[in-house]
Amino acid sequence: MMVDFFRRKMKAFIWLIVAVFVLSIFFMAAGSLFYSNQQTEQAQERAAAAEKARATEEVKSELDYKAPRQVASLVYKGQSETITEGELNKGIKNAWESASRYRGSTAPLKAFKAMMGSLILDNIVKERLVLMEAESQKLDVTKDVEEVLAQNIKKAGGKEQLLAAAKMDEPALRAYFQQQIKQERVIRGITSGKPVADKAVEDYYTAHKNDFKKADGKDVKPLTEVRNEIVAKLKAVVTDDDIKEYYEKHKARWMLPDKVTLRHLMLDPKAERWVKDVKISPEEIAKYYQDHLDDFKAPKKVHLKHIFLDPASDAFKAAAQVTDEELRKAFDEKVPVEQPVQLSEIRISAGETPEEQAKAKARIEEIQGKLKTGASFSALAAEANTGELAAKKGDRGTVKPSELDEPIASTVKELAVGQVSPVIEGDKAFHLLLVTAKTPATEKDPAREKEFEAKKAELTKELEADKREEAARKQLTELKSSLERSDESTPTAAFAESARKSSQATSAADGGDLGVVALGKNEGNRKVDELGAGGYLDENITDA
Incomplete structure (x- = not known):
């Protein structure tokens, strides 16, 4: 029974440690205002006055980002931290700006804080706990920070452009990358090896396309380019089995002593024995009133x-x-017609140990280099593959992308005829793919029509x-x-x-x-x- 009790407690505790910011910000607007182009001059003047009042009120509603009042205190594995109201207000402001920019929210900052403040504080606490766990593991991410910084500088077209886009100086940006990488390491320690279904990746990509826009802000990055990022996000969703496995592997960290001696003394300042001796002068009352006028203001x-x-x-x-017709159009947009392809593959088993994996990766990169110099794909496939795939010189026949595992499926969709893929790292092997032909898509495919009928009610x-x-x-x-x-x-x-x-x-x-x-x-x-x-x-x- 003691073990069951301990497991229940630890399950809740580990959920808290590995949780990542999952803000699903839901709120409804208090009303809708529509402006007409045919307003009279008098109505325009009223609108201008209202806009001026709104702007003035917005300035008044600005939060204090340096407020020192403590709103939360954390103690974990010998470490202790506090969260101030100023830090909370910064988190609220960031979430409010995100909701305004990406969800079209028109809620004022004060209203947003009243509705979402507690939830945002909970998530700040969860993030701090993950970082405290990273600190307890003494994670060194210096090399990772340099790599990520270099990648982002290259994407932005230079360091100055990156810092301008991030609105940070270099030390602040390095600190931000360091926190993100440490959080990812802690989460990955629990979720590594956790499988993610192909459909889950595609559904997430479809639902969050606005998050994957290219630098120009117009086009959306292909799924192949952002798949690893999506998989990492989905892996952060921890199941009961993940928790149980992690607990069994690391439970020695949280073993409690068999016996605890506890002493507790509490003095209630409101108790009658203290209240009767308290004397408050009229001057003290007047001073308190003047110092706290905002607390006594009547609401408008x-x-x-x-x-x-x-x-x-x-x-x-x-x-x-x-x-x-509307149903068919909606279905075609949601489930595009799939084009079968003639596919060839070179597959190198990754092995079990880190040494075997490194050797396999070096081998596939060597083959990739030969292909770039004009070597025959079929000849290299016959040499490098094993079993039936070697006998067929890598030919996998005609397949549909949906019949393939990820990340192979999404890569095949993006390849042109005659194009060789980049090296693809799968769960058990490294892959190089070649599309040799594409078959015209068939809209009246029986399987597709069956799927259309199944989705009719939902659409x-x-x-x-x-x-x-x-x-x-x-x-x-x-x-x-x-x-x-x-x-x-x-x-x-x-x-x-x-x-x-x-x-x-x-x-x-x-x-x-x-x-x-x-x-x-x-x-x-x-x-x-x-x-x-x-x-x-x-x-x-x-x-x-």
């Missing part, structure tokens, strides 16, 4: 009205019709959701324009009528009226729940 309040168009409602059912659901959202956004834009053109001396009546007619929010029956609510945090205020902002109202909202 506004009279808020709300219209919500729900894309999932029956109001947009008619707009969600999907045609067979239909995705397309319907896209169409519903598009229709809702269009109606909201039209509704906004209609309200701006209203002849009413005040927009209140027109807004209420539109809310009762079109809104799918709970407040529709009241003409969209949420009443007077406080800006900022609104914990427990059910009136603002329908806004989906976690109870937080953007402080840039002005009174209606």
Whole structure:
């Protein structure tokens, strides 16, 4: 029983050590504002004033990146570290900028901190623990840092260009690379040898193509170029079996003594025995009040009205019709037609020991050198391969890339006829590939049609959701324009009528009226729940 208890504790502990920043930042905007090109001069003046107020408020909301207050303390293997509020604020600012740049977020910094601060702090703690584990292993990554720095300087076109792009000086950039490499080493120590499915690599590449854009920011790098990076990311996802294996291998590190003597003394400053002797003068009260005025400020309040168009409602059912042509187009974009190839291969077994692997790599590079000088691929394949592959002079016949293991499959897709691949390092061998011919793709391939039928329901659901959202956004834009053109001396009546007619929010029956609510945090205020902002109202909202 003691062993089971210890394993459960260590499982949670190791999860904490090997966790990598996995920020999946989810939040919803507090509302949508659309600007019309047909605004009157008076409306333009109001918009300019609102923009000036927003800019002023944004400056006020800037966080203190030097705040010394301690927000977390870590003790691990004889090491201790603290995390200050200033460091947390820097992490929040970085995550906020990333969300704004890549996810189109419009949330103000204060709102982002209120919603994501705890999660970001958790991830900073996890990153520090991984680095502390690296320190306990006394990892020396000096050589690795120099290699990575040299590679990045070459890609950027020079050291000055790299430092300008990274917005760091050289010592800061070296420190950043050092941290990243140490984290990777610790994670790799646990996940090395962990297999990653080919489909998982392709799915990740498809879902994160924006992360793999070339230097010009337009084109996307091919899968062959970024596959190793994706595999490393996926390997960082640790399973229960990985934890159990790592624990069994390293459990001696965390063996606890059989017996522990513990003494604990706590004095509660709020206890009656202490409170009765405390005397506070009026002067002290006044000074505390003056020193903490911000704590006693009443929140700004506004009279808020709300219209919500729900894309999932029956109001947009008619707009969600999907045609067979649209389904086929979506399928072709998601699963491109595959082109079979005539493939030849030279394969050198990697062996089991580091010495055998080094020898195999030298052998494949020697063959690669001969090919570059014009040597015959089939002749070298017959000489270097073994068994049936040697007898066929490396000819593997006609194959589809999807039938091959990674990284061979993704490499074959990128090769032109007559082109020899770079050396490919697989799990058990080194490879050189040659595409000798490509067969025209067949759109009506029976296997492909079967896959299309299997994905129809999923694609239909995705397309319907896209169409519903598009229709809702269009109606909201039209509704906004209609309200701006209203002849009413005040927009209140027109807004209420539109809310009762079109809104799918709970407040529709009241003409969209949420009443007077406080800006900022609104914990427990059910009136603002329908806004989906976690109870937080953007402080840039002005009174209606």
